[in-house]
Amino acid sequence: MNLRQLRYFLAIVDHGGVHRAAEALHIAQSSLSQTMRALERDLGTQLFHRIGRGIVLAPAGEGLVGPARSILREVDNAERAVTEIAALRGGSIDVASLSDLAIDPVSTWIANFLMAYPGVQCRVEEGDDLSAVTEKVRTGSSELGFVSMPALGDLECDELVEQIFVLICPPGSEDRWPNPVPISSLRNESFVLAQQGTGTREYMEQILREHGVEPRIAVEIRQREAILPLVLSGCAVGIVPLRVAVSFWQRGGVVRELDPVPATKIYAVYRQGKLTSAASAFLAAARSSLDLWVRALEMADDAETPLIERAAAALEAWDHRLRS
Structure with a gap:
């Protein structure tokens, strides 16, 4: 049994006969009949009853309709998935x-x-x-x-x-900072912050002000990645996402959690x-x-x-x- 045989079988079922199915499939009626006889031989059972010039489904044929549709549906889904993946080779x-x-x-x-x-x-x-x-x-x-x-x-x-933020501090300042650092204790600190108007800058200012801290800006910079070397130089502290802080810590910087934990x-x-x-x-x-x-x-x-x-x-x- 193969996919072509199943497609031909369902075409006969859906079109109500061999003649109409052959027309829909654009093949000779004799070729379609021969394919169905081969399928019946493969299965060892009769799928259709021939009545005069027409046919009706035999019990075995009725039992095959559902599984045949399911098999062809899954094959179509698989072909579609492969086509979509293949399309990602370019573009x-x-x-x-x-x-x-x-x-x-x-x-x-x-x-x-x-x-x-x-x-x-x-x-x-x-x-x-x-x-x-x-x-x-x-x-x-x-x-x-x-x-x-x-x-x-x-x-x-x-x-x-959810993205967690932490405090980054200059190297050698470990003893200055508890862990975690209360946000309210940052009142006298100078900050390196992202440029005004960015989402992170607005969120940081909001969090600091909610805890009574009016941020004193030492450096305002557009590129967030430039915050790390500036803090490493010792000019101020900064607040960055946890993943970003890993490279800062690996370069000798001091990293502390904040209380409460800022997150977006x-x-x-x-x-x-x-x-x-x-x-x-x-x-x-x-x-x-x-x-x-x-x-x-x-x-x-x-x-x-x-x-x-x-x-x-x-x-x-x-x-x-x-x-x-």
Whole structure:
């Protein structure tokens, strides 16, 4: 029994006879009849009763209809999936991201995606705020957007992960800082903060002011990655995501948890309707990357070990598993 025989069998069932089925299949009636006789020989049973010039289903034929439809449906689904994956050997995907998220984690997700689909080109546009990113998605300039607050209106919005922030301090200042550091105790500190108008800057100012801290700005800078060397130089303190803080700690900086813990959520936004196969694959790669990170962090969980050390161990394990 083969797929062609099953398709011919269902064509006879659906069209009510061999003649009409042969016309629909664009084959000779004799060829269709011969194929059905071969199928009956293979199965060792009669599928149709021949009555005059017509046919009706035999009990065995009635029993075959459901399984035959199921088999062909699964084959069609498999072929469609393979075609979509094959389409990802080339082409491109356009992604929009808040500037604060473009370095991490979005760049990590891109790397994960390109490891699986090296032939696809990724283009990333940055936006300073939610409206800038969502407008790129709304107009079709980008298919996916990544933001740190839920989008409103006509866009779909999927929550991906919660991002924890920590305090980074100059090297050699370990004795100055308890762990965790109460946010309210930062009143007299100078900060390196992201540029005014970015989502992270607005969130940091909000958190500090809620705890009675009016931030004193030593340096205001557009590129978040430049915060690390500035704090390493000793000019001020900063507040960055936990994953970003790992590289700072590995370079000799001091990292402390904050109390209460500042955290934001990262969302994927896209237009309503079915995503392209490339966009679906990109989201799957992002979720896979996040799942590996969360599981690695959970495996490294030890209440007696500082969070930054656990995060460093988790990041190393995550990187190893991602590349294996």
